[in-house]
Amino acid sequence: MFGKKHDHMAKTNVPPAMEANEAARIAFEHDLPLSKHHFVEGEHPVVRIEHLMKTFDGETQVLRDVNLNVWNGEIVVVLGPSGSGKSTMLRCINLLETPTAGHILIDDEEITGKSAKEVGIIRRDLGMVFQQFNLFPHLTAKENVMIGQTKVLKKSKEEAEAEAIKQLEAVGLGDRVDYKPPQLSGGQQQRVAIARAVAMHPKVLLFDEPTSALDPELVRDVLGVMRELALHGDMTMIVVTHEMGFARDVGDRVVFMEGGVVVEQGLPEEVFDNPQHERTKQFLGSIK
Numbered sequence: 001m002f003g004k005k006h007d008h009m010a011k012t013n014v015p016p017a018m019e020a021n022e023a024a025r026i027a028f029e030h031d032l033p034l035s036k037h038h039f040v041e042g043e044h045p046v047v048r049i050e051h052l053m054k055t056f057d058g059e060t061q062v063l064r065d066v067n068l069n070v071w072n073g074e075i076v077v078v079l080g081p082s083g084s085g086k087s088t089m090l091r092c093i094n095l096l097e098t099p100t101a102g103h104i105l106i107d108d109e110e111i112t113g114k115s116a117k118e119v120g121i122i123r124r125d126l127g128m129v130f131q132q133f134n135l136f137p138h139l140t141a142k143e144n145v146m147i148g149q150t151k152v153l154k155k156s157k158e159e160a161e162a163e164a165i166k167q168l169e170a171v172g173l174g175d176r177v178d179y180k181p182p183q184l185s186g187g188q189q190q191r192v193a194i195a196r197a198v199a200m201h202p203k204v205l206l207f208d209e210p211t212s213a214l215d216p217e218l219v220r221d222v223l224g225v226m227r228e229l230a231l232h233g234d235m236t237m238i239v240v241t242h243e244m245g246f247a248r249d250v251g252d253r254v255v256f257m258e259g260g261v262v263v264e265q266g267l268p269e270e271v272f273d274n275p276q277h278e279r280t281k282q283f284l285g286s287i288k
């Protein structure tokens, strides 16, 4: 404990996680003017991030002090230049990375500092859609959507199959359920990945640049599916993307990250049309 050579310096400076009601009250007051989410007095955020820090190899500090709350049904779009820590933040939220310090709470339950077994259970609540789809190439679309349901949720094959077909139909792939990933376009593969994530009925869906690996003509279909989910599902989504049209139209709140911190956040039209911070202005200016 004392004088250990590779001890992470950040750990000691982070206060314990806030008490749930107090945290919810502060988060409510903070986020109310910043989001289109329909706030209900007394509700608690589904995701609460306090003083999150992530350091790689004991020196590269990638997340410095991230504080963010996400509300049930809210669509939060995260923008920021490459290397700002967006993926690392998402990967910390579903514990693909172990935070160096700080707190992440899902429904007021701390998920940081859990055992491997507990991590498996927690991860069920957090769906993830990756840039590179991450489908099993030797399984059909339907089997890809079934496998988490049967292996992780222990659903019967029949139940999982019915859910898989339903979710594949919802993303417009009802006629492709028996195709394997190599027989599908990138856009179709990503839609399978979305169906797979939704079929697990997670509390929160995380998207890490879901359209960045796609040819431009395929981007629209994937964004359409995401838009549909956001507007007509009751999904909570955290979406890292460079698709500004999507951010503006679909986002309840836009969060701008740089250098491992949230620099600015607010209503999409506010952040886009009236950014407060120089770095946000520069970033938005560079991508227009």
Ligand SMILES: Nc1ncnc2c1ncn2[C@@H]1O[C@H](COP(=O)(O)OP(=O)(O)O)[C@@H](O)[C@H]1O
Pocket: 056, 057, 060, 062, 080, 081, 082, 083, 084, 085, 086, 087, 088, 089
């Ligand atoms: N596993 C890792 N080991 C060391 N450095 C990493 C690792 N993962 C990410 N990084 C570094 O963290 C920084 C932020 O990365 P990332 O979260 O992927 O940013 P973004 O998604 O915003 O582009 C980058 O400088 C990257 O090189």
Ligand SMILES: [Mg+2]
Pocket: 086, 087, 088, 208, 209
């Ligand atoms: Mg990234």
